[in-house]
Amino acid sequence: MTTTSETWAPPTEFAEDLYERYGLTCPPRWGTPRHPGRKSLGPKLWKVMAKLGAPPMPWQKYVSDVALEIDPETGLFAHREVGLSVSRQQGKTELTLGAQVHRAMAWKQQNIVYAAQTRGMARQRWEDEFWEKISGSDLARYARIRKSNGNEAILFPGKRSRMGITANTEKAGHGPPLDLGFIDEAFAHEDDRLEQAFSPAMLTRAMAQLWWASAGGTTKSVWLNKKREKGRELIEALFAALAEDPDAIRPRACYFEWFAPEDMDRADPATWRATLPALGYTVTEEVIAAELEKMDPAEFDRAYLNRTRKPTPPSDPNVPKGKWPGLVDAASRPEPSRVALALDVSQDRKGAAIAAASLRPDGIVHLEVVAHRPGTEWVVPAMARLHALWNPVAVAVASSGAPAASLIDDLIAAGIDVPKDKSAPLRGDLAVMRTGDITEACGQLADAINQGTVAHLDQVPLTAAVNGARTRRQGDAWTLDRTTSLVDISPLCAVTFARWALLIRGPHVLDDYDIADSFA
Template sequence: MTTTSETWAPPTEFAEDLRERYGLECPPRWGTPRHPDRLSLGPKLWKVMAKLGAPPMPWQKYVSDVALEVDPDTGLFAHREVGLSVSRQQGKTELTLGAQVHRAMAWPRQNIVYAAQTRGMARQRWEDEFWEKISSSDLARYARIRKSNGNEAILFPGKRSRMGITANTEKAGHGPPLDLGFIDEAFAHEDDRLEQAFSPAMLTRKMAQLWWASAGGTTKSVWLNKKRDKGRELIEALFAALAEDAAAVRPRACYFEWFAPEEMNRADPATWRATLPALGFTVTEEVIAAELEKMDPAEFDRAYLNRTRKPTPPSDPNVPKAAWPGLVDAGSKAGADVAFAIDVSQDRKRAAIAAACRRPDGKVHLEVVAYRPGTDWVVPAMTRLHSLWKPVAVAVAASGAPASSLIDDLVAAGIDVPEDKEHPERGDLAVMRSGDVIEACGQMADAMNQGTVRHLDQVPLTAAVNGARTRRNGDAWTLDRTSSLTEASPFVAATFARWALVIRGPHVLEDYDPLDSIY
């Protein structure tokens, strides 16, 4: 059995187009496709980057080519907003600088404002990186710097354009009309004050653009997380529309995100190759491997896999999380006599099917068989598993639990509730009452402490264990879907599957040895 998870991915022809156009072998998971009928000023920006000593990599060519598309009907930029979410050390700074210098030199009287985490950080990058690259390049003769505090600017006298900096405040961007606003390191911004300050200053500028860029942040990165959610939604809707009509209207914002879903192993170079578009150009696998060795895993995920860093879960005394890593057995496999269980998340956005079976050594193998969005797939999947494996039982919690709504459909699909509860048949539903759930949770905790279960270290299951929270039920406790820090259904399903195996096994397995439950 293998874990099944669904993370949205663009159509294969999108990656093929990027490979053909730009030689890009690492496409973004979410990315605006190039409009085939629009001219673009992207190649002009590429020349600027080359003059600045950083010829664009394929991913930078793609992003800038889309970002600087020109609407043939208006002659204006097709995109008023450009969002970029990419991991650290991928060349974001070079693209940022290139976009600003191109703007300053392409049109007269351009007002460009750059913001980072703080004004101090913006000035440091502006002076130590931006100006250093400009002043040592072939473009140095076109620019000069003004360093007076509060009035810092890189000036382009021939075009009367300026590249300035600002602070992360509600007054940022106030003053002259703004042609290009750039919000860098967006993970550090906890609200939308900069966007709200920049936007009004752009209203009268027909070619104005707001660019923002960042690697992944934390749960406190409210503005970035909102932008990423909106960007993903925008791209998924766009590809759905294009599938129906190639001439579908496109949004006025473009978005690009390279990202490794949780189920991708952080230590696997294949994950890096699918997530880091500069790999093989400015960074190597050896460098990333060294970063993995020295960094906290959660920070590595944020910096190089573009994942949002979540708070370290507080310990719940009822769930022996510390024992879980020692129960990993990558070679463990399901056997013939397997029990399944179904659980649904509290908000019904995801569901899980887990399996449990007794190994020849007496240990119980646990595995998440399927974990996907929604619930419409559960009954068909369970029906197929039921047919293929002829399980000991299929467990599902009774009324009051989210998965109980599936019981009637399971019965209609031929997975029956036993007529005689004392004498169930192989494959019947095991509908768990509150006492059964309490029993199952306590048994799982004991099994983890006693080392009698084994698992494959699957990401959804391990994450659910680490984030599990419990609630009291009399003098006992049960797993709590609502307060758990991660989505709990994989762990709940595994707990119920183990219970079904242990409780139903004696009733339906002819060769069941009761001593296996004692020793």
């Protein structure tokens, strides 16, 4: 789980403002809002893009308008850094080129450097795309190209400006002061060497900017993933500050990210319309549908939904994840009088889950994640409300050093008591699980999955936890391991504990409970 919630959304006024200003119907999930009191050179860049044969789309107008805001107090760019995370085929290249040409022609003696995955890739784009578009446009008379290896540049003699390329090395950007640095295809960069090379060269340039852009990467895209996480945090903090004070100080970096959370169906055109800002302009739904048909789903998610591609989880022999898809029952519902609840907290305490297990009339145990959210402060109040609403068979929570053990006293204070008589627990009492109970619960759920005696709704957090779960030895048995698992497994732990509580406490509080119903 990341430090910021993928379910976060900006206030509705943000989308309304973007539509009113630019006609943008696909706002980013995270995006710096336009400052109403600042002028911008964005419209100047739009004219350059139009002359290059690519009139800006609404999303490009928005990004460039914010990126080129002028601070009225200094007369300089308000943003020293511009971060852009958007899917493939959305017009990133046209915006990148337009920003470089605008810079080269707007001021004298501008040094602009562009970097991609490799120097070879940078040269290919620089020569085959950038120069082709410049030389075929009305701006061709202002530019010429120099192709000598190691000294490649598109030159603007009238302004004595140059657009060059560089490699992804520590020495990139060394030399003359740098006015504009572009790091393209940031997903391919596994460290920050390029940023560290560019930044010192910009120190003495008052109007310097660093732009980076990329579609989603993989777990190896360390630099991009760090930038995305920081960008999300920046935007969420900015909107929180603006809600308190419309004149709050804004950061010197701006950020824009279009993204589809995991709970959005990759095959649903509504997902594409909410994620692809060029849809209906330069790409169509038919094209995206064709891409979905031919591409690996994980790569489609990376390229077009801007999701980080994760490695295929290795199989853990103790978790029968191969049987999990066959247990999906979209129509399954809990039996209100036969529900047990449980909670669990992730190892890093960045998230938590509440789950339910319910014995259906047909003997199948319904498993469901009731809530899965960032943080832990919400868990006890939510469990108290569910306890009052459902009057569950029991509420299970792990102790024995588990992360959720810290919440036991708060649960008791909220009115969810431990049994006064352990041999005769009451409905709704806490079921505090010891090490042996947890090991037993894990084995029982694995058996139930293999035997087909459970059903689930194919909820994304739970299915992801099943696929990414790892286990460790516990004596001659095993238990789920939060530390080595590839994802947050609190949803899986919670349903495991809820099922255990249902089986263990059901006979004590349900007159018609037959434990044999829970086994094949």
